[in-house]
Amino acid sequence: MGKWGRWGLGFVVLASIGIAIASITKLIYDQNRIYTIRLATGGPTGEYYAFGQAIAQVTETNEPKIRVEVMESAGSNQNMDDINTHTADFALVQNDTPVLNNVRAVAQLYPEMFHLIAANDANIRTLTDLKGKRIALMPEGSGSYNLFWPLTEHYGLTKYDFQFNSMSPTDAYDALQAGNVDAVFRIIGLGNSSISKLLANNRFQLVPIDQIGALQLTQPYLKSTVIPKGSYDGGSPIPSKDLPVVAVSSLLIANVNVNPDVVKAITRILYEHRNELVSINPRTANIQSPEASQNLGFPLHEGAHAYYTQDNPSFLVTYAEPIGLLLSISILLCSSLWQGRQWLISNQKDRADRYNLEILDLIEKIEQAQDFDELQNLRQQLLEILRKVVVDLDIDRISPESFQSFTFPWEVANTAIRHQEIILSGRSKPVPQPNSSNLV
Structure with missing residues (x-):
């Protein structure tokens, strides 16, 4: 396995651990959170205020995680405005x-x-x-x-x-x-x-x-x-x-x-x-x-x-958080097993890395090529490397991800050939001779 592949695996494992920890933390937080809600009513001697006090008392008895703060107000219009601006939660x-x-x-x-x-x-x-x-x-x-x-x-x-x-x-x-x-x-x-x-x-x-x-x-x-x-x-x-x-x-x-x-x-x-x-x-x-x-x-x-x-709420709604936690732990376990398998075969050199090294060596030769025959030979070598990579991809000797990493240096080498062709073409052009009429 290449260096970047190992880094990728490590990132997946760390991300899975992070998700699991975040899910556990949220579950614990939600189970212990106390919600304080603001209920806008009316004047302290009015029916709305008395109604709000009744809701607050019964809520405190039956929903201990919810606290109702009963607020006095001037009436319905103010209450509607306060709800719209979220100055109050209920009204x-x-x-x-x-x-x-x-x-x-x-x-x-x-x-x-x-x-x-x-x-x-x-x-x-x-x-x-x-x-x-x-x-x-x-x-x-x-x-x-x-x-x-x-x-x-x-x-x-x-x-x-x-x-x-x-x-x-x-x-x-x-x-x-x-x-x-x-x-x-x-x-x-x-x-x-x-x-x-x-x-x-x-x-x-x-x-x-x-x-x-x-x-x-x-x-x-x-x-x-x-x-x-x-x-x-x-x-x-x-x-x-x-x-x-x-x-x-x-x-x-x-x-x-x-x-x-x-x-x-x-x-x-x-x-x-x-x-x-x-x-x-x-x-x-x-x-x-x-x-x-x-x-x-x-x-x-x-x-x-x-x-x-x-x-009755659906199963998914009721158990959304435990399911999320279980899913995160499952991802963590699968990632760990997958990483273990990858480590067992890490002694086999990644073929895509070898192809990339061959292309880097080829790029150096392309930049030093002195004639078109030499450049043509290097092009054939580059195409042969591509053929081998495609065959290896087809028989799963390299992964699609490795193939993607290979395409970039291959494109660089191909561009280098075209650039070197332009340079050699410039050298092969005859030098213009001065016109005798222009001689003093």
Whole structure:
């Protein structure tokens, strides 16, 4: 075996060892890695934040390698932006929020209902009665704030038809109780405790919101629903009858680059640990079915899709890393056996090396050739070497790789012959004689 052949074998063995070590290291790292994910929710007193806390607690119990950091936020629009820029990994948003490029769906959670709470003495019985009134809205950028405007526009109102102020939910409720506003508008899950406390005061009532069919012509993500009789107080009851309202769905979304295994684990928490979630936050009882989560109008995250479409992962997916490790070890073993065989026959000189040495000697003779006959003889020798090499290649006495290494010096020798022919041709040309007319 030649020097370069031994170097090549050594490189293959070292590369195989490197692959095996890298596979083992990655396997150990992945088995022990702790993933910290950032979940953007909403204000600290809102339903999104409480929902996020429930997910964090149940995830910590059932997926010890995943830590959920619950983040406060201004609302759906900010959450969508944070997911798009990967400032957050997961987020809760309303399904009317415009979807951005790097955002993928994970699950449809629960319906959020439009709540218009008005003071009894304000005489607000429908949305058209908001004209000339004072309205408390949620903070700008929130889903509640953004959806209020297309809703009132449908009823023929503009922002100049009433007074409005955006404020936190707590400030809005305080303003209504103090008589500083006539109504509060908020989109929130059914049964919110703050709403219950507000409605316990007989001074306030829920206002119905209908015309859902017409609303869906411009806002197709809206759904028709009802606030069931007695939802906020069964004794009174509040409301006194089923109240027609409009709803949107809350969604769990993720950045497209979040690890699919992490997304799959979080999706599994939502559906397979529902009882644990409900014990922390009853709102989680309304999480939609997996079938509903697969038809959200924008792409599912790869990890969520894997959960929804595969009851059990394939053998290759489950054991990809052990298979990679086994393959690397197999390559290492085969390479070692192959090297051992090559070392056993290393005492036989590589024929291609001998041919290369013959050609190098021939090149030296070509450069020293003094006439065309000598050069022709060297050409015949060069062709004879080529013939022998081709025969040896055909009967496997040299390898295709050795043949490739032979072709380069052979081409050099062939070029040297042509070059020497040019030199000898120049020498054989007669020297021009000076014209006598040019002699002085």
